[in-house]
Amino acid sequence: MNMIMQIPVPKDISLPLPLPGGVLMGILIFSFLLHILFINLMLGSTILTFWFQLKGLKDSDYDVLAREIAATITVNKSMGVVLGVAPLLSINVLYTIYFYSANAMTGYAWISIVPWVALAFLLLYLHKYTWDRFAGNRSFHIAILSLPMLSFLVIPFIFLTNINLMLFPERWNEVHGFLSALALPNVFPRYFHFLAASLALTGLFLFIYFGRKTYTPAHAFNRLQQADLQQMMLNLTLGATGSQLIFGPLLFLTLPSKGVSWSLFFVIVGGVVFALAALVLMWRMQVSGNMAINRRFMLIVASLTVTVGFMGTGRHIYRENALRTHKELMAARTKTHQEAAKKAHENLPLPKETQELLSTINPGQELFQSHCAVCHAAATRLVGPPMTEASAIYAANPEALKKWIKAPGRKRPDYPQMTGFPQLTDQQLTDLSAYVLGNKWN
Ligand code: HEC
Numbered sequence: 001m002n003m004i005m006q007i008p009v010p011k012d013i014s015l016p017l018p019l020p021g022g023v024l025m026g027i028l029i030f031s032f033l034l035h036i037l038f039i040n041l042m043l044g045s046t047i048l049t050f051w052f053q054l055k056g057l058k059d060s061d062y063d064v065l066a067r068e069i070a071a072t073i074t075v076n077k078s079m080g081v082v083l084g085v086a087p088l089l090s091i092n093v094l095y096t097i098y099f100y101s102a103n104a105m106t107g108y109a110w111i112s113i114v115p116w117v118a119l120a121f122l123l124l125y126l127h128k129y130t131w132d133r134f135a136g137n138r139s140f141h142i143a144i145l146s147l148p149m150l151s152f153l154v155i156p157f158i159f160l161t162n163i164n165l166m167l168f169p170e171r172w173n174e175v176h177g178f179l180s181a182l183a184l185p186n187v188f189p190r191y192f193h194f195l196a197a198s199l200a201l202t203g204l205f206l207f208i209y210f211g212r213k214t215y216t217p218a219h220a221f222n223r224l225q226q227a228d229l230q231q232m233m234l235n236l237t238l239g240a241t242g243s244q245l246i247f248g249p250l251l252f253l254t255l256p257s258k259g260v261s262w263s264l265f266f267v268i269v270g271g272v273v274f275a276l277a278a279l280v281l282m283w284r285m286q287v288s289g290n291m292a293i294n295r296r297f298m299l300i301v302a303s304l305t306v307t308v309g310f311m312g313t314g315r316h317i318y319r320e321n322a323l324r325t326h327k328e329l330m331a332a333r334t335k336t337h338q339e340a341a342k343k344a345h346e347n348l349p350l351p352k353e354t355q356e357l358l359s360t361i362n363p364g365q366e367l368f369q370s371h372c373a374v375c376h377a378a379a380t381r382l383v384g385p386p387m388t389e390a391s392a393i394y395a396a397n398p399e400a401l402k403k404w405i406k407a408p409g410r411k412r413p414d415y416p417q418m419t420g421f422p423q424l425t426d427q428q429l430t431d432l433s434a435y436v437l438g439n440k441w442n
Contacts (some may be wrong), residue, residue: 007170007326010097012334017093024094025316031086033312037201038080040194043152044202045073046124048236050149053142061224063138067131068217069206074124081117095166097330098323102166102181109158109178120151156194161187167259167322189251196243203237204301211293230291238282241275241304248272259322264314271310278303364435367428371421378441384418387441398437402429 017024049070056063091099103110127144134141158178165172165181175181182188209215210229252268281300285291350358375383376390384390394401406429408418424432 006173007329008101008172009169009326009329009333010101011337012330013096014334014338021094024090028087028090028094029312029316031083031090033308035080035083035087037308038076038083039156040198040201041076041205042073042080043156043195044198045069045076045206046145046149046152047199048202048206049073050142050145053138053145057138057142061221064217064219064221065224065229067219068210070128070131071218072206072209074128077121077124091163095323098166098169099162101169101172102162105165105172105175106158106162106178106181110162113155113158116151116155120148120155124148157191160190160194164190167319168256169323169326185256186251186254189247189254193244193247193251196240196247200237200240200244200304203233203235203240204304207233207237207291208293211291227289227291231286231289234282234286234291238279238286241279241282244275255318256322258325259318261317261321264317264321267310267314267317271307271314274303274310275307278307362431362435363428364431364433365439367424367432368435371424371432375418384415385412387436387439391436391439391441394433395437398430398433401433401436402426405429405432 019027049066052062052066052069056066123144127141127148130141130144134144161178161181161184164184164187165175168184171184175184207230210226210233215226278300281296281303285296285300376385376387379386379388394404405421406424407420407422410417
């Protein structure tokens, strides 16, 4: 109990979701995976470009390889950023309070994403279009790339820290800025898991990119053949996926138990099984030396896709589990608040002027003006008979008048039939008949 008292429990924003929650969750999971795929490729290719450019200082073939890889970064970067809009909006809507709280707690770091992104984009294009210009000064050219690379390493780190911080409201009291948010469990294992995935997916992507039939390098290699490039990329995917055998369990074991459930466990095991299958297939491909993009290779891609699907779902299950108790506390808090607000509103005495104004309004008269006056005047015949005549008929019988207004009969041969007013409530009919019978019509 004491523990719960210390957890900050804000009120939720009491607006309905614009779509059913399940639909939004689906959009969130799917669009996030799509977004992160391109972010993985963007980061992985940047690291590889940097690495091969360094190797290229000694062996020009690697410089060519770096240049070939660099050609893919800007496209993947743009895709990743654009596709990030959907998950960002979905998470804002679904986890408003959690997400905003986390963002607010890491304020400076969070907002620094904007300059980091701007810096990375500009320097990335500068790097891309100055290969020939800085041919004589490769070190400088590499130095240009080091900044976008640093930025691409930092931005996901900030995002991930925030998304992680969001999961642990019971620790929010300890957090004072970005650095202290790093002390929360799981930040680093999660980050390494992400980095390894980036390299694995980039290897797979470049394997296909270099392996396609129509591939011709924009700049000639001296010695490296197409199959060599593919071999290198397959090796990378194999190594990076293999390293997840360490990062994966590390991540799972450092997850605070509050969000761990059997369903999460099985989803993760499902993902691991498919990853292992992909590993074995890749291993056999590597040993056989056959780099063809055939059905066997597509099986690898399919297995890894299933793995990613499982892991994305697991990530979501953990989040929901981890926040369940807090969400319940927050819902209760929101309800109490709304009830208190409603009560206060009901007991609020109206200002004197409003009360006076209200007392001058005769609801029956209002209704007569808006519903009846087009056809009935006081003492002259319009469409209907004059009110002097009409009201006298019901002088002692308001109930019968109410009945007539609701569903008039057919009476006078020289008049058309009156239209009925079945839509009026009983209260309105009472007000109306009180006015009709109480008013002096002449
Ligand atoms: C579209 C025109 C029209 C509107 C609007 C209309 N009336 Fe009439 N009213 C008539 C006509 C026509 C008659 C005569 C019908 C008949 O005698 O068959 C009539 C008849 C009556 C009578 C006499 C009924 C009787 O027993 O002889 C009363 C009372 C009456 N209206 C009240 C109302 C009230 C109150 C309203 C507003 C809620 C209203 N009317 C709206 C056209 C209208």
